[in-house]
Amino acid sequence: MGTILEQILEHKKQEVDHLRERKNFIPESQYKRHSFIKKLQTTDELSIIAEFKRASPSKGTINNVVNPGVQASAYEKFGASAISVLTDQTFFKGSFSDLKAVREAVELPLLCKDFIIDPLQIKQAASYGADLILLIAAALDEMRLHELYQYAKGMGLEILVEIHNQKELEKAIKIGAELIGINNRDLKTFQVSLGVTEKLAAEVKNSGAFLISESGIHHQEDVKRVRNAGANGILVGEAFMKSSDINQTFVDFRLPINEGAKR
Template identity: 65%
Template sequence: METILNRIIEEKRKEVIRLKECSQILQNLETDKRSLIQKLQNAKDIAIIAEFKRASPSKGIINNQLEPVEQAIVYEKNGASAISVLTDQSFFQGSFSDLRAVRQAVTVPVLCKDFIIDPIQIDCAASSGADLILLIAAVLEEDELLMLYQYAKSKGLEVLIEVHDYKELEKVGKTGAKLVGVNNRDLTSFHVSLDVTEKLAEAVKSTGAFLISESGIHLQKDVERVKKAGADGILVGEALMKSSDLSRTMQNFRLAQTTEGKL
């Protein structure tokens, strides 16, 4: 049975061909790389990777009225440790132009969020100013994941590797990744549960990697829950893109405390 993920990857294969035929996208944006790992090492509380996301395959249009630069500036002003920018056009209405514009407007690290299956996509991310990229274990074989991880590192990029279960986490082992994202969303069914972070947290932390909890985080209690499980950071898009009071929402997320942390 064809899934949304299958359709996305099929479109990515077509996109890779187009990118290889189009060299102007590789006009480099000269930037000094910024480190999310360093920010996490110095963080006193849970880090927020704030995402600019107009749409998604599961939710449709989330918010297509916001401008990426304006939103990113507000994210940074309100304490975001990094900005995530969707660059997929077909399913998320993003672009490398969004990434480039955001990177020039903020001082925090910028993540290129996409379904990366080929080094040419990493070249495009790097040339557009990305400081780090996302690799998704669900769509890559172990040797592909290792190759793309090493290629990104050779470009001076940090890499957030996303997993959803123990089998995918096993693929991460040979990379030595310092950033592991647990996606609470199953990319085949699109079912979301914070149970996934709670289940995988100990195994992720045992590798020495920083744990980022992704998807399904809408309320302060959600942040408290994943923080209690061991998350060092959260990646949040929809809740921030829909917020009517972004400053307050981000403040609530930043001030979330685990039960043990409360007086």
């Protein structure tokens, strides 16, 4: 069967084939761009990318009843710097309809969170209102990562390059990534450790990139830990999707950034 990541990527190839058959039906983006990087450049607070995430392979269903527009509006109201939307349907129960609903509800930068392997997926993300896309270093060889990075930049999108280990970090730095996400979850085993951010943070910062810590962040102590390692921001899904008091969760997570984390 292979790892979960391998299964997801194999399914993505099939999705891209279907997308290619109807590529003429992907409209040009009609949405204005919102820059997450500009927010990072001007804030004194740890930036929060709040995620709309219905489910995951490791957690199963997280919250499949909340309205994406309503949830996103709460994120915006309580202090999110950007919103991430899972658009993978098969493994995460997401959709591009969710992305569109969020785009129409808020004025924040939006990250299309998916397993992107082809330029058509980037075009599709932009057409539904994404300002940023995710490129996962573990899913792409260096040449393909560079090609997709440049394609997205050419469309005026910002790119969060996700890494989990030293080898992937080197790929991200080599292509000139301005925004690097350290995923504390190993996409092959789905084990989570905040120590991954602590191990790789210094080299990310030395490259000049902004650092986003992803996964495994559930409590204020987790936020403090990655903030103290040098993170400029965090990407959080489950804690917000399960929260009975989203306002209080944001209060707990909105911390002043370390002086050393600024560029």
